[in-house]
Amino acid sequence: MTFKILYKDKKTNARLGLLTTKSGDIETPFFMPVATKATAKYLSTDDLISMKAKASISNAFLLSVRPNSETIRNAGGLSKFMSFNGITFTDSGGFQMYSPHIYLKSNDSGVFFKDPLNGEKFFITPEKNMKIQLEIGADVAMCLDTMPLLEHSKSAITEAVRKTTLWAKKCKEIHNNLQKKISKNKRQLLFGITQGGIYSDIRELSVKQLVEINFDGYALGGLALGESKEEEYKMIEISKLLLPEEKPVYLMGAGNPLELLEAISRGIDIFDSRFPTKSARRGTLFTSKGRISISNQKYKFDKSPIDFSCSCFVCKNYSKSYIRHLVSQEEGSGMRLTSYHNLFFLISLLEKVRDAIKKGSFNHFKEKFKKTYKDYINIEEK
Amino acid sequence: MTFKILYKDKKTNARLGLLTTKSGDIETPFFMPVATKATAKYLSTDDLISMKAKASISNAFLLSVRPNSETIRNAGGLSKFMSFNGITFTDSGGFQMYSPHIYLKSNDSGVFFKDPLNGEKFFITPEKNMKIQLEIGADVAMCLDTMPLLEHSKSAITEAVRKTTLWAKKCKEIHNNLQKKISKNKRQLLFGITQGGIYSDIRELSVKQLVEINFDGYALGGLALGESKEEEYKMIEISKLLLPEEKPVYLMGAGNPLELLEAISRGIDIFDSRFPTKSARRGTLFTSKGRISISNQKYKFDKSPIDFSCSCFVCKNYSKSYIRHLVSQEEGSGMRLTSYHNLFFLISLLEKVRDAIKKGSFNHFKEKFKKTYKDYINIEEK
Numbered sequence: 108m109t110f111k112i113l114y115k116d117k118k119t120n121a122r123l124g125l126l127t128t129k130s131g132d133i134e135t136p137f138f139m140p141v142a143t144k145a146t147a148k149y150l151s152t153d154d155l156i157s158m159k160a161k162a163s164i165s166n167a168f169l170l171s172v173r174p175n176s177e178t179i180r181n182a183g184g185l186s187k188f189m190s191f192n193g194i195t196f197t198d199s200g201g202f203q204m205y206s207p208h209i210y211l212k213s214n215d216s217g218v219f220f221k222d223p224l225n226g227e228k229f230f231i232t233p234e235k236n237m238k239i240q241l242e243i244g245a246d247v248a249m250c251l252d253t254m255p256l257l258e259h260s261k262s263a264i265t266e267a268v269r270k271t272t273l274w275a276k277k278c279k280e281i282h283n284n285l286q287k288k289i290s291k292n293k294r295q296l297l298f299g300i301t302q303g304g305i306y307s308d309i310r311e312l313s314v315k316q317l318v319e320i321n322f323d324g325y326a327l328g329g330l331a332l333g334e335s336k337e338e339e340y341k342m343i344e345i346s347k348l349l350l351p352e353e354k355p356v357y358l359m360g361a362g363n364p365l366e367l368l369e370a371i372s373r374g375i376d377i378f379d380s381r382f383p384t385k386s387a388r389r390g391t392l393f394t395s396k397g398r399i400s401i402s403n404q405k406y407k408f409d410k411s412p413i414d415f416s417c418s419c420f421v422c423k424n425y426s427k428s429y430i431r432h433l434v435s436q437e438e439g440s441g442m443r444l445t446s447y448h449n450l451f452f453l454i455s456l457l458e459k460v461r462d463a464i465k466k467g468s469f470n471h472f473k474e475k476f477k478k479t480y481k482d483y484i485n486i487e488e489k
Numbered sequence: 490m491t492f493k494i495l496y497k498d499k500k501t502n503a504r505l506g507l508l509t510t511k512s513g514d515i516e517t518p519f520f521m522p523v524a525t526k527a528t529a530k531y532l533s534t535d536d537l538i539s540m541k542a543k544a545s546i547s548n549a550f551l552l553s554v555r556p557n558s559e560t561i562r563n564a565g566g567l568s569k570f571m572s573f574n575g576i577t578f579t580d581s582g583g584f585q586m587y588s589p590h591i592y593l594k595s596n597d598s599g600v601f602f603k604d605p606l607n608g609e610k611f612f613i614t615p616e617k618n619m620k621i622q623l624e625i626g627a628d629v630a631m632c633l634d635t636m637p638l639l640e641h642s643k644s645a646i647t648e649a650v651r652k653t654t655l656w657a658k659k660c661k662e663i664h665n666n667l668q669k670k671i672s673k674n675k676r677q678l679l680f681g682i683t684q685g686g687i688y689s690d691i692r693e694l695s696v697k698q699l700v701e702i703n704f705d706g707y708a709l710g711g712l713a714l715g716e717s718k719e720e721e722y723k724m725i726e727i728s729k730l731l732l733p734e735e736k737p738v739y740l741m742g743a744g745n746p747l748e749l750l751e752a753i754s755r756g757i758d759i760f761d762s763r764f765p766t767k768s769a770r771r772g773t774l775f776t777s778k779g780r781i782s783i784s785n786q787k788y789k790f791d792k793s794p795i796d797f798s799c800s801c802f803v804c805k806n807y808s809k810s811y812i813r814h815l816v817s818q819e820e821g822s823g824m825r826l827t828s829y830h831n832l833f834f835l836i837s838l839l840e841k842v843r844d845a846i847k848k849g850s851f852n853h854f855k856e857k858f859k860k861t862y863k864d865y866i867n868i869e870e871k
Contacts, residue, residue: 148822
């Protein structure tokens with residue numbers, strides 16, 4: 108069994124599970140840092156390990172262009188290439204369909220991308236994508252999907268779901284065939300990605316179609332893009348009603364602490380997001396009392412750490428005043444320290460969440476956190 | 490006594506000394522990383538500590554503009570501000586006279602700088618500079634000097650030396666006065682900077698004039714700028730003949746491993762340079778066999794570390810293939826790993842040098858190193 112639920116919360120739909128992959132087991136719910144090109148921005152793999160990140164997600168398409176899949180296969184796969192001792196995920200690269208400098212067009216067979224550096228064109232089909240992801244050798248691969256944007260029309264989103272299902276079927280078939288001769292415990296897992304924007308009927312259709320194909324896990328795509336939290340949580344709820352209880356569910360792109368707790372209480376198991384590191388580079392930092400903006404003038408002489416309750420090495424060693432200086436000078440070291448802190452914050456938060464689920468106190472933990480954590484503490488004060 | 494010579498090499502002029510500062514003692518010869526704005530590029534202070542850097546040098550003028558001297562004084566001085574447990578040096582900022590986006594003009598009273606970000610003008614006199622450096626509170630301050638460039642005419646270099654001596658006298662006087670009431674073991678040290686390009690007569694004049702003022706240590710400025718190694722070593726030799734034996738001598742800007750060994754054998758005690766980190770960011774890496782360029786195609790699939798004989802965490806954890814990928818993608822993590830390795834290499838080299846001086850085998854060590862270390866191993870092969 109790939110996924111086993113060990114504890115269920117009584118007051119919410121939160122659960123603690125164990126996901127088994129070819130590289131080992133990982134407890135859910137977990138948050139994984141984004142390592143698009145086999146490295147998190149400004150952080151090295153040893154940083155990920157020291158912050159206890161047990162998983163990371165990279166972009167298969169971008170890695171297949173540079174360094175290329177062969178280099179990574181030659182290293183013994185993605186985790187060995189980047190010297191990571193955790194679980195690796197690869198996203199197909201379908202997400203890049205919204206990078207106008209990379210995406211050209213798509214049809215029922217696949218997607219045309221161009222290399223922004225030299226103009227070289229690539230046609231990525233579900234077949235090619237599955238081959239690439241197997242060559243890169245992450246523990247969990249994601250289907251090639253078509254992600255509509257929030258502002259797209261209902262008919263465009265319906266069309267995106269049609270294509271996503273079509274490709275999901277192909278991905279599953281090819282992925283199965285390519286791994287036929289591999290023993291079960293060495294197989295790469297494959298997750299399907301559901302779409303549907305914030306339209307309940309299309310989202311339900313997408314979930315039903317993907318469940319029929321039967322994946323090792325299911326992702327909710329096209330969310331955490333700027334829709335209201337109510338809309339996002341509603342999409343999680345209606346999806347969870349249709350998704351099999353015994354399969355892990357991955358909410359792609361969510362990285363706000365409060366959002367994570369709400370999603371977990373609705374039964375989400377896996378998270379990734381650029382938000383913590385992107386915010387960090389702009390000086391927006393998580394603390395136990397809420398988000399702060401380190402650029403705020405009031406921190407100029409502040410000798411205290413970012414967060415007294417945080418046990419990361421950044422909070423142990425550096426003052427707000429110093430971090431503020433590094434961030435304002437756009438020093439790479441500042442980017443690293445703030446990124447480290449924000450990721451450490453989320454990873455520790457999920458550790459506490461798992462602990463609370465085990466102890467049966469998740470709902471209490473969540474409510475307490477919601478009371479203390481102010482999402483915009485300093486942004487308002489500015 | 491500020492500086493004590495503990496061992497003298499019998500075959501060369503190399504010596505092992507102990508420099509005493511208000512923050513503690515440091516064994517010479519040593520190499521210190523450049524931390525211009527109170528951080529080394531892409532490296533945080535914990536990185537400097539873990540690579541056993543026992544000293545670092547920052548730029549007093551730039552720090553006085555951002556964050557400003559008051560912020561650093563409020564933190565308890567530079568080393569506390571950046572959470573460094575080693576010895577801190579500050580350069581006056583005179584070096585910035587060769588940054589055309591910062592330097593405006595100078596006269597006998599001082600230098601006009603402008604803030605490249607907002608155009609604000611600053612007039613830095615020896616008086617102001619000494620006050621800034623004392624406020625920032627490094628363990629060793631450097632005099633405000635006028636650094637001529639290699640291509641300057643002999644008369645321009647003579648004029649630069651005249652101004653440098655004039656300012657050095659003022660710096661010494663003010664620095665003394667400002668610290669009159671401070672107990673001796675809490676005083677900031679002050680080093681004079683000698684100039685003179687590669688003209689023996691002007692360089693000798695500069696050294697004689699500075700020695701007369703009597704500083705805690707002497708720096709050789711305006712070298713390692715592209716002159717031939719023979720010219721550089723000759724300037725060291727003639728300067729050393731005139732400098733008091735019992736004073737530490739600092740060769741500013743030298744960071745090539747072979748250059749360091751040659752300078753040490755001529756009696757140099759202290760080094761700093763941007764070269765190891767600047768090279769690292771371009772993928773030029775030190776190894777025990779010589780410099781390599783990690784961008785070389787031949788490393789694309791190379792699973793071995795940068796240097797098998799290196800014990801840094803980068804060499805312990807990552808392959809050439811992976812580092813090559815990070816550097817070619819211009820990832821901040823790649824900049825950090827390569828910078829770390831190159832600095833670690835130099836710091837370890839100097840550790841071995843000190844060990845060899847203690848054991849009386851420095852010359853043997855140097856000759857052996859020269860035989861194995863090829864300065865352009867891959868650049869030639871490319």
